Structures are given as C-alpha cells and as structure tokens.
C-alpha cells in the first residue's frame with residue numbers, strides 16, 4: 024500500500040481485468056462523483072436519493088463505526104445512572120459546575136441518550152441499506168455464471184502456461200472436470216473454462232451483518248420485555264414471585280406484571296466462608312444459598328451460588344449480596360414481648376461491619392401505659408475490634424466474635440408521615456434518645472445473649488444467641504436471550520467464513536498455437552489479500568498436466584526470461600521480457616512464505 | 622490441609638523464581654538482538670538502493686514448463702506460477718533482516734532466537750507452577766494476567782517462526798516489551814498467589830480469559846507490525862519521491878520487510894484473531910449473565926471491549942473502503958490496540974469497574 028494509493032481510488036481488479044474481476048465481492052461501489060456533486064439541481068427526491076446513497080456507502084458506515092466507539096467512551100468515565108445511582112449523586116455533589124453541562128449532554132445515561140441512540144440507529148439503517156442490495160447482487164451472481172476469461176490472462180496476479188500435445192478441446196474438458204472436482208463452479212466460455220470458488224465468503228459476510236441486526240433486535244426485545252427486581256431474604260424466610268413481594272422492581276415498558284413467572288422459594292441457609300489467614304485474609308471463598316423452591320406445588324432443594332443462578336422457567340434467581348440479621352427481642356416495662364425477630368443489617372465494609380435500624384411500630388406502651396414507638400439504630404460487627412475505643416469495627420467477615428451496639432430512641436418513628444422511609448435508617452427527628460448509663464454514654468455494646476435494660480422501666484432489648492444470615496437475590500426475567508445467542512453464534516460463524524474463506528476465480532484457456540501444439544494458459548484472481556492463490560493455481564496446473572502433459576518448448580535461447588508467444592489470439596499483447604525480475608520472486612506475498620531464517 | 626498449603630507456598634516461590642530467571646534470559650536475548658542489529662548495520666550486503674526502486678508494474682515473465690528435451694526420461698516439473706502485484710501497489714522487495722546479510726549478525730540473531738526460546742520455556746514453567754500453586758487457571762489478577770500475556774505473545778511469535786514465516790524482525794521489539802511487561806508485573810502488579818473470589822470461580826474464566834489473553838497477544842504482534850509498517854512506508858515514500866532519509870532511519874528501515882509485506886502481515890494477524898475476539902466478548906457476556914444477572918451492563922470493562930471490537934471492525938472496513946486503505950487503516954488499527962491496552966491497564970487502575978476486584 025503506497026501513499027499514493029491512499030489518495031487515489033482503489034485500483035479495482037477490473038482496471039486490468041475488465042469484467043472478469045468485477046463483482047468479486049459485493050462491496051458497494053464507491054461512486055466518488057456523488058460525494059462531490061449533490062448540487063441543488065437534484066430536487067427533493069434527488070437529494071433523498073443522494074442522502075440515502077451517502078448513508079449506505081462504506082465510507083459513512085466506517086465513520087459511523089468510529090463515531091460509535093468514540094461515543095461509548097464517556098459512559099465509561101462518567102458514572103452512569105443505570106449502573107450506580109449513588110455514584111452519580113456523589114459525582115453531582117462533587118462537581119457542581121460540570122453537572123448541568125453533563126446533564127444537558129446526557130452523560131449520566133450515555134447508552135440511553137439521544138445522540139448515542141442516533142449513532143447506532145443510523146449505523147443500523149446504513150447496515151440494512153447495505154445488506155439488502157448486496158444480497159440481491161449476490162443472488163444475481165449465484166444465478167449467473169462466473170465471468171469469462173479476460174483477454175490477457177498473463178496480466179492476472181497468478182499465471183501459468185505450458186504447451187501440450189493434447190488437443191485444445193481435450194485440455195478444456197480436462198480442466199472443466201478438474202475444476203468441478205475441486206468444487207469450483209465452472210463452465211465453458213469460448214476458448215476457455217471459467218471457474219469460481221469461495222462463495223461462502225459472501226454468505227458469511229452477509230450473515231454476519233444480518234446477525235448484527237438480529238442481535239440488536241434481540242437486545243431491544245430484551246429491554247422491552249424485561250423485568251428485574253431485588254429481594255432480601257433472611258434465613259428461614261421465603262419469597263414468592265409477585266410484585267408486592269419485591270423490595271425494588273423495574274420492568275420494560277411492554278412487560279405486564281402478570282407475565283411474572285409463578286414460583287416461590289425459601290432461603291434455608293446461607294453459608295459464607297473466608298480466607299482465614301495470609302495477606303488475603305477475609306477474602307470470600309464460597310457463598311452458597313441453600314434454597315427450597317416450588318413451582319406448581321412441587322418442592323425442590325437446590326443451592327444458588329454467585330455464578331450459578333437458579334433457573335425457574337423464564338426467570339433466573341441470582342445471589343447478589345449477603346449479610347447478618349441478629350435476632351433481637353424487645354420487651355416493655357412489664358416484660359411483655361413487643362418485638363421478636365431477625366433484623367437484617369446492611370454491610371458497610373468488606374468485613375461486614377453492618378448498620379441498620381430496629382423499629383417497634385406498635386404494641387409498645389411506656390411505663391405509664393402510653394402508646395409509643397421505639398427505634399434502635401444498630402451497629403453490628405461479626406468479629407469485634409476496637410475495644411476501648413469510641414468506635415468499633417469488624418476485622419473479619421465471619422461470626423467469630425459478634426458484637427451488637429444499640430442506641431435506643433422513643434417517640435414517633437414517622438413511618439406514617441407519608442414520606443417513603445428507608446427500613447435501614449431511623450428518622451429520629453420526633454424521637455428522644457434513651458440515656459443509658461454506659462462508658463460512652465450513647466450506645467451499649469452487647470454480646471449474644473446479653474440484654475440492655477432501658478432506663479426508667481422503659482423495658483429491655485435482648486440480643487439473642489441466634490444470629491441469622493440473609494441473602495439478597497435478584498430475580499430477573501428476560502426474553503430474547505435465545506435470539507441474541509443465536510445471533511451471536513451466527514455472527515461468529517459468518518465472520519469466520521468472511522475472513523478465512525477466499526473468493527477466487529480461475530480461468531483455463533487452451534488454444535492451438537502456431538506450431539500446432541496446444542497452448543494452455545491458466546490464471547487466478549482473488550481479492551487483494553490472497554496468499555494461497557498462486558499455490559492453489561500451481562496445484563491445479565500440476566493436476567491438469569496429468570491430462571495435458573507438457574511437451575518440449577520450441578527451442579529458445581533462454582527459457583527463463585522469454586515470455587511465451589503462443590499465438591496472437593491467445594496472448595496478443597506480449598509484455599516485454601524483464602530480466603531484472605526473477606520469475607519466481609514471490610511478489611504478491613512474501614511475508615508468509617518467506618523463510619524465517621533468511 | 623496444612624501440608625498442602627506448604628507445598629503450595631514452595632510452588633509459588635518456585636514460580637516467582639522462574640519468572641525472575643526468564644527475565645534474566647530475556648535480557649540476554651535482548652542484548653543478542655541488539656548485537657544482531659548493530660553488526661547488521663555495518664554491512665552493505667543485500668542492501669542496495671537499487672533494490673528499493675519500484676519495479677514499475679513488473680510484467681509477468683512467463684515461465685514455461687521445462688521437460689528433458691526429447692526425453693523418454695522426462696522429468697516433469699510442476700508448471701511454474703508467475704505472480705504479479707496488483708496494479709498501483711508499490712513493488713519493493715523485503716529487506717534482508719536485522720543481520721543485514723552478515724554472517725556474524727545472523728549468528729547473534731540465531732542466538733537471540735534460541736535465548737528467546739529458552740526464556741519462553743522458563744517463563745511458561747513459571748506460569749504453570751503458579752497455576753499449580755493456586756490450583757486454578759493463573760488468571761486471577763493482573764500479575765498473573767501480565768505474565769501469561771507475555772508468555773503467549775512470545776509463544777505466538779515462536780509459532781510463526783516455527784511455521785517458517787518471515788517474522789524475525791519482530792524479535793527485538795517483542796523482547797523489549799516483554800521485559801517491560803514483566804518488570805511491571807513483578808514490581809507494581811505483584812500479588813501473592815491465592816485463591817479466587819467466588820465471582821471469578823467459574824469455568825467461563827478458562828474460556829473467556831484465556832481467549833482474551835490470546836487475542837491480546839496476537840493483536841499485539843499485529844500492532845507492532847502496523848507500527849513498523851508506518852515507518853517503513855514513510856521511508857519507502859521518501860525514497861520513491863527522491864528524498865534522503867536519515868542515516869539511522871535508513872540503516873534500520875531498509876532491513877525491515879517491505880511496507881506491503883508488513884501491512885499484509887498485520888492485516889492477516891488482526892483479521893484472523895478478530896472472530897476470536899468477538900467470541901471472547903460474547904463469552905464474557907454469557908459469564909456476566911450468570912454471575913451478575915445481566916449480560917451487558919455497560920460496565921467500564923465491557924465498554925472498552927466493545928470499543929476495541931468496533932475499532933477493529935472499523936479497521937477491517939477501512940481496508941475495504943476507498944481512500945482509507947493503507948496508512949489511515951493502520952492508524953485505526955493502532956488506536957484499536959491502544960483501546961485494548963487501556964482496557965487492560967487503564968480500566969483496572971483508573972476506572973472503578975465491577976471487573977476490578979481481582980487484586981488490581
């Protein structure tokens with residue numbers, strides 16, 4: 024590829040070979056004048072047609088591809104709402120000046136933005152506009168026959184010739200039989216045999232591009248018909264797949280809630296193990312959720328792991344996170360139990376230091392018999408560290424030395440205030456803190472089995488010996504996966520066909536020479552990157568010599584350098600001999616056949 | 622259990638030792654390559670300016686089949702095939718290689734290749750012992766990824782040599798970057814050998830990561846060829862337009878293969894590996910579907926794999942598009958490879974991603 028090459032148009036194969044090299048692929052022809060003109064004289068339909076031809080040209084497809092990759096970049100650098108809402112909030116808080124600009128540019132939702140969608144939609148319109156005519160063209164090529172031999176076979180990239188005693192007709196017959204046997208599409212065209220092979224390349228290329236469309240459709244389908252929700256389940260509890268049971272739920276616009284797969288499951292137990300020692304101490308080793316699920320009445324036991332979701336019909340249940348749920352009992356001043364249960368707490372670090380809230384909504388009366396609500400903010404560590412300090416933290420994720428610290432409040436939890444409330448947080452604006460007589464003044468640290476007595480006969484809270492674990496699951500239902508996978512496999516297969524199969528043409532001409540012997544000429548033409556073309560031609564020629572055995576040359580001074588002048592009708596345009604150019608120099612492709620140690 | 626742990630420890634230490642030893646051998650190979658280039662530069666053999674003058678659309682010298690004259694003992698040669706380059710392409714022969722045709726240079730070149738083979742074997746054993754010490758695929762973190770990556774890159778290069786491809790010119794740049802890569806791996810990216818976090822513990826790790834490493838290694842060879850193509854192409858252009866390249870540039874570039882050969886090599890390599898790269902991304906998506914409950918979430922790593930993929934698709938398109946062949950296509954290929962590299966280093970280090978749990 025020379026520099027001059029890049030500024031001129033492609034040297035199309037047909038520059039030297041006429042019709043013989045035409046349509047060796049179905050790539051759209053570059054109508055260069057088109058780009059230059061497009062003047063006002065075109066009229067509306069003219070403009071439309073011009074625009075369409077631009078859009079479906081290789082050059083625009085290329086530019087759109089480049090744009091697509093460029094457009095994908097900001098989404099990896101700016102936090103995305105779809106991935107992590109919290110991070111977006113943090114970013115917005117940290118960059119007050121950038122935020123409005125980014126919001127205008129839809130940088131927080133790049134892959135759903137107008138401009139990103141525009142790029143890929145244009146690309147796909149271009150793709151369709153490209154595939155349809157290419158398919159017709161290809162069908163035409165399949166129905167037609169390989170083009171006849173060009174006049175000057177010796178100008179083609181690979182060429183061989185010899186004289187044979189066999190008659191021209193005989194030689195052509197033999198060539199036709201040979202080429203057909205080698206699975207070429209071959210036919211007689213005048214004094215020559217024309218053959219072509221490697222149509223699968225085009226099939227591969229077209230099916231690759233069609234597969235891309237199939238994949239896009241599958242993705243769009245998936246987005247529209249998708250549902251996805253999260254649910255935190257404490258050991259022993261269950262979940263059934265209805266909308267009200269979800270902690271959070273998202274679905275595509277065409278998804279109806281009665282499309283939810285009917286099933287339920289219970290979390291029997293959760294097991295997490297961690298590296299006990301070494302520099303990676305605390306790194307998780309296994310996470311397993313043992314569940315019993317039922318669909319249509321039949322119970323099945325199974326284990327859900329991080330990489331192994333539970334599949335129920337169209338739905339998949341993924342294990343997403345886990346944590347601890349200490350069991351606590353709250354009693355009022357008279358010793359009556361007003362709350363008993365496992366309280367799931369949310370991990371805030373890798374060693375599962377967890378926080379959360381315990382809310383006693385009703386049933387509690389203070390020592391005067393007045394109805395009141397209780398709230399406790401909880402800090403829990405599975406393996407305690409921080410003795411003698413104001414704060415405690417966990418130093419290992421397993422339950423080696425669990426400690427629960429509670430701060431109690433009484434008053435109004437404001438759960439009925441109309442505002443959505445986070446179950447893991449306490450709104451203390453209408454509550455009063457219990458004054459507890461401990462060293463730190465606020466929270467009391469408890470070991471399992473210990474009880475914290477609330478002041479003034481307000482009751483007590485017990486940290487039971489039992490500590491449950493919880494697991495959170497994502498339940499998603501997605502359609503279109505099968506289609507996407509089919510598309511993906513077709514894409515890879517098509518691509519391989521497109522890149523590994525060579526489409527090439529071979530011509531064999533046999534005519535009677537001046538001296539009465541038959542001159543056989545063979546030539547091959549492929550796309551520019553054809554490495555094996557000369558080898559294949561040599562192979563074919565060798566095979567053909569079985570039926571058309573070479574005879575002696577008419578005596579010549581230098582057989583190496585002198586071109587064959589086999590008669591004007593065969594090679595009328597004999598090129599000048601060039602002795603500086605060794606005949607066997609692999610001009611087309613030295614790289615793969617050159618010797619490593621040369 | 623304790624016994625097993627100690628065996629692992631010693632295997633891990635052995636692996637470290639092997640990696641360091643391979644670095645030492647690569648360093649020797651590096652110097653041998655330097656010697657080859659230096660000695661080759663002193664030679665004028667095989668380097669004539671005339672060899673670089675375009676052969677102006679060389680006409681096909683027809684070669685006919687020779688037979689023993691009047692022979693009952695006729696030896697039939699295969700008909701010889703004459704090849705010619707497409708119209709418009711510059712027809713320049715390949716350079717003689719780093720040794721420049723000198724015997725001594727060639728000797729050093731051979732020594733360099735032998736040392737590279739040795740270093741490769743040592744490094745590969747290092748990777749294997751690492752795998753044995755952790756009893757899993759050695760691709761759990763960036764240290765392991767880097768060591769495997771350079772092993773595979775060198776392995777592919779040696780594979781090309783074994784297949785008698787003309788790739789010895791890759792030797793010096795490859796060994797240099799392998800040393801850099803190993804240097805980075807053993808200092809900044811060093812992670813003690815250990816088990817995997819549960820999310821990585823899947824047979825998709827074998828499939829997805831191994832193909833990703835292999836693709837990266839081969840794309841790397843393609844990128845080196847592309848870069849050299851750009852240099853050599855400017856050099857040939859300069860000569861063709863009567864310019865006079867600097868002495869150093871001339872000495873180095875004239876020994877490289879012709880621009881057309883380099884271009885073809887990089888195209889073949891990139892095109893051949895592109896379907897596998899497509900597969901890698903799809904396998905990753907399937908794995909993500911199992912691990913995280915969504916096939917594609919535009920996570921940073923996914924985004925950059927996608928960008929790399931589109932980049933290489935653009936490169937393949939550029940080569941079929943008028944006005945984009947040659948240098949422009951080569952720039953796209955280099956950008957695509959830069960995206961691959963960024964995905965590997967940049968995303969793990971600078972961008973927070975769901976994928977960056979693997980101890981850097």
Ligand code: HEM
Pocket residue numbers: 048049050051079080081084088146147149150151153154228232235521522931933934937938940941
């Ligand atoms: C979604 C975007 C697209 C992708 C990812 C893509 C990908 C590819 C790839 C990887 C190849 C390489 C196969 C080869 O070299 O033979 C290719 C070839 C081709 N593409 Fe696309 N393509 C896209 C869109 C388009 C569009 C819009 C057009 C229409 C203008 C188009 C026309 C072609 C043609 C004609 C070839 C064959 C080139 C040749 O025969 O060398 N592609 N495409």
